[in-house]
Amino acid sequence: LKSANIQYGLTYLISNLSFRHTTSFEITTNNHDSYFIYMIKVLQKGEVSFSEEDSKNRTIIDQKGMVIMVPGKIRHTIKINKGTQLKIVMLECNKEWISNGLSDETAKNFNSLPEGVSPLHQIQRVPFLPEIYQVFKKIDNRFSNVTLYSHLILHSYIYLTIDIVLEIFANKEMRTFPLKKISTSELESLNKIASILSSDMGNGFPSIRSLAKLALMSESKLKSNFKEVYGMSIYQYFQKNRMRLAKELLFTGKYKVSDIAYKIGYSSLSNFTLAFQKEFELSPKEVKGKLIN
Numbered sequence: 151l152k153s154a155n156i157q158y159g160l161t162y163l164i165s166n167l168s169f170r171h172t173t174s175f176e177i178t179t180n181n182h183d184s185y186f187i188y189m190i191k192v193l194q195k196g197e198v199s200f201s202e203e204d205s206k207n208r209t210i211i212d213q214k215g216m217v218i219m220v221p222g223k224i225r226h227t228i229k230i231n232k233g234t235q236l237k238i239v240m241l242e243c244n245k246e247w248i249s250n251g252l253s254d255e256t257a258k259n260f261n262s263l264p265e266g267v268s269p270l271h272q273i274q275r276v277p278f279l280p281e282i283y284q285v286f287k288k289i290d291n292r293f294s295n296v297t298l299y300s301h302l303i304l305h306s307y308i309y310l311t312i313d314i315v316l317e318i319f320a321n322k323e324m325r326t327f328p329l330k331k332i333s334t335s336e337l338e339s340l341n342k343i344a345s346i347l348s349s350d351m352g353n354g355f356p357s358i359r360s361l362a363k364l365a366l367m368s369e370s371k372l373k374s375n376f377k378e379v380y381g382m383s384i385y386q387y388f389q390k391n392r393m394r395l396a397k398e399l400l401f402t403g404k405y406k407v408s409d410i411a412y413k414i415g416y417s418s419l420s421n422f423t424l425a426f427q428k429e430f431e432l433s434p435k436e437v438k439g440k441l442i443n
Contacts, residue, residue, distance in 0.1 A: 159247030162308050163240040164289060167230075169196075174229045177220075184222035185248070187315055189239040189286055191215035191278065196234025202226045202273060215278030215286070217315055224273060239289055241312060248316070274319050279380075280344040281391065282318070285311050306401030310394065332375055339365040340379050343372070347384065348391035354415040355388050393429040396422070400437050407434045 155161045177186065190198055190211050198211040200218055203225035209218070220226050222242075230236065278286070289307045332340070343361050350356075361384065362369045376384050392414045399410045411422035427433050 159244040160308075160312075161242045164238070166193075166235075166237050166290075168235045169230045169232060172230065172232045174227055176225065176227045178225040179222045183245045184242055185244070186218075186220045186222065187241040187243070187312065188218045188220070188228070189215070189241075189278075189282065189311070189315075190218070190228075191237045191286065193235040193237060194233075196236070197231040198234060198236060199229045199231075200226065200275075201229070209275055215283065217276050217278065217282055217318075219274045219315070219319060221272065226273070237286075237290060239286065239311070241308065243312065276318055279318065280341050281314055281348060281394075282311075284345075284348060285314060303402055306398065309401070310398055314394070332379065336365075336367070336375060337379070339367065340372075340376055343376065343384070344380065344387065347388040348395075351388070351392050351395060351414045355385060358384065389425070390429065393426055396426055396434065397430065397437065400434060403438075407438065410434070 188200075192198055192211060192213045192215075194213075200209040200211065200216075201207065202220075209216070276282075285307060289304065289311065343365050346356070346361070346364070358369050358373065362372045365372050367375065373384060376387070380387050382390070396410050396414055399405050399413065400407075405413070407423075408419050411419050414422075416422035416425075423433055426437075430437065
């Protein structure tokens with residue numbers, strides 16, 4: 151188990167757990183301006199359930215994983231059945247940190263949500279989408295491998311995780327959960343495409359034709375299904391993840407800006423800088439300067 155208060159308003163806990171007995175945790179806080187984000191993945195046969203106070207409805211979490219965001223004012227319970235093994239990342243942040251700690255675009259989208267759908271006012275749930283799973287794996291790897299600089303990199307992944315999760319919640323109305331028009335096999339194919347788009351960036355954007363062949367769909371069906379699931383076009387998804395990776399590499403402090411541009415497939419540093427600034431409203435050098443300061 152590892153936990154830390156990274157900065158005022160942001161705390162995390164990471165753990166791999168095994169339960170010999172059925173166990174329930176009731177969570178509450180006196181700080182109504184705080185918010186909990188749970189990323190839970192069951193490793194083997196077992197079951198985790200989530201419920202809020204005075205509600206008979208339970209959310210079952212299985213090996214596919216789930217992200218749940220809970221306003222601090224809502225008392226809630228997490229129940230883990232006997233024999234369950236799981237990985238959990240729990241983040242607690244306050245409203246002030248959400249306003250100041252997120253990228254400008256995400257904070258703007260998130261704070262503009264109406265009260266009826268905002269995670270600031272009610273519980274939100276989403277399954278483990280590929281972009282969540284990838285950063286979850288990175289946190290787990292950094293949690294398992296302790297090096298001199300591992301805690302700094304771990305903290306950068308924590309920041310990235312919150313930004314990704316809240317961006318998903320901010321744009322949740324663009325997605326439909328569950329997806330009734332898309333079969334399980336088609337959804338698996340889309341997840342495969344999303345994984346390719348967010349992992350192999352050095353060679354640039356792959357052709358839609360090649361992606362359609364991998365997904366076993368027509369080009370038009372791939373494009374429409376992908377947008378329904380991820381709330382953006384295939385290229386937008388590729389570009390957004392490319393910029394996230396650039397930001398992540400900046401956070402490590404190991405690379406020059408020009409090296410990062412090359413690693414994510416840019417031959418022109420100026421084009422990379424423009425794309426980065428469009429995504430985060432800061433240049434790569436400004437972000438790097440903030441980290442140093």
